[in-house]
Amino acid sequence: MDKHEIVITLTTAFGKAAYRDIKAIKEDIDAICERDPAARSRAEVILLYSGLHALIMHRIAHALHKKNLKFPARAISQFAKFITGIEIHPGAKIGRGLFIDHGSGVVIGETSIIGNNCTIYQGVTLGGTGKETGCKRHPTLGDNVLVGAGAKILGNFTVGSNSKIAAGAVVLCDVPENSTAVGIPAKVVKRDGIKVKPAEELDQIDIPDPIEVEIGALRKRVEELERKLNGDLK
Numbered sequence: 021m022d023k024h025e026i027v028i029t030l031t032t033a034f035g036k037a038a039y040r041d042i043k044a045i046k047e048d049i050d051a052i053c054e055r056d057p058a059a060r061s062r063a064e065v066i067l068l069y070s071g072l073h074a075l076i077m078h079r080i081a082h083a084l085h086k087k088n089l090k091f092p093a094r095a096i097s098q099f100a101k102f103i104t105g106i107e108i109h110p111g112a113k114i115g116r117g118l119f120i121d122h123g124s125g126v127v128i129g130e131t132s133i134i135g136n137n138c139t140i141y142q143g144v145t146l147g148g149t150g151k152e153t154g155c156k157r158h159p160t161l162g163d164n165v166l167v168g169a170g171a172k173i174l175g176n177f178t179v180g181s182n183s184k185i186a187a188g189a190v191v192l193c194d195v196p197e198n199s200t201a202v203g204i205p206a207k208v209v210k211r212d213g214i215k216v217k218p219a220e221e222l223d224q225i226d227i228p229d230p231i232e233v234e235i236g237a238l239r240k241r242v243e244e245l246e247r248k249l250n251g252d253l254k
């Protein structure tokens with residue numbers, strides 16, 4: 021490869037990366053406008069939302085981290101923490117449309133993975149247990165996951181898509197899709213819109229009817245498909 025070809029290859033690569041990141045940031049702004057009833061204009065979101073500022077700096081830091089520029093990546097991440105109170109390790113993989121509301125005290129660990137269109141409130145930790153070492157120590161969130169204020173999700177496991185983690189919960193193991201988990205340690209109290217009782221509280225009367233649960237899941241799926249057909253979902 022001659023010099024000319026190297027310059028063209030690098031320019032194309034950076035151009036593509038910049039285009040991808042600008043598109044991602046645009047989607048982050050759209051997500052805030054859609055999900056925060058308090059957001060009055062795009063200008064307000066761009067200028068005043070610390071969650072967005074942290075995310076923009078993370079996208080730059082993550083790009084540097086992937087190019088093995090670990091020190092500058094970490095420096096940007098620490099600067100972002102100083103400015104916003106939100107610490108996102110440059111190694112964390114974050115999907116489109118994340119909304120970090122209020123933000124202060126949010127910590128997102130190095131090997132965390134966050135899907136698309138998630139919402140995270142202040143004081144949330146996506147961390148390790150302190151006992152795990154090695155490649156993957158932090159949680160993975162599916163798409164459309166909501167994590168309430170102060171919730172701690174600790175360890176290498178998955179919170180399924182469309183699930184909600186209640187404010188103040190401490191989650192230590194997998195949470196299935198379409199569920200709500202509350203408490204310390206967190207327990208699933210709702211699945212596919214139907215309340216679930218912990219095994220120790222079940223009696224002969226309260227045992228959930230598996231057919232009802234299945235019908236509930238199917239009803240939810242049909243509603244989702246109807247919304248898709250009507251063009252409400254992307």
Ligand SMILES: CC(C)(COP(=O)(O)OP(=O)(O)OC[C@H]1O[C@@H](n2cnc3c(N)ncnc32)[C@H](O)[C@@H]1OP(=O)(O)O)[C@@H](O)C(=O)NCCC(=O)NCCS
Pocket residue numbers: 122141166167168169170184185186187188189200202203209210215
């Ligand atoms: C969990 C949450 C998302 C609601 O999800 P949901 O699927 O609609 O769940 P429900 O409201 O039906 O609650 C299900 C059960 O969990 C309980 N619950 C809800 N939130 C809880 C919490 N934070 N801690 C403990 N229990 C909680 C409810 O009382 C209910 O209990 P019950 O079945 O005995 O009546 C919501 O309560 C929450 O915590 N949101 C976070 C919002 C937040 O952090 N806001 C900060 C703004 S600054």
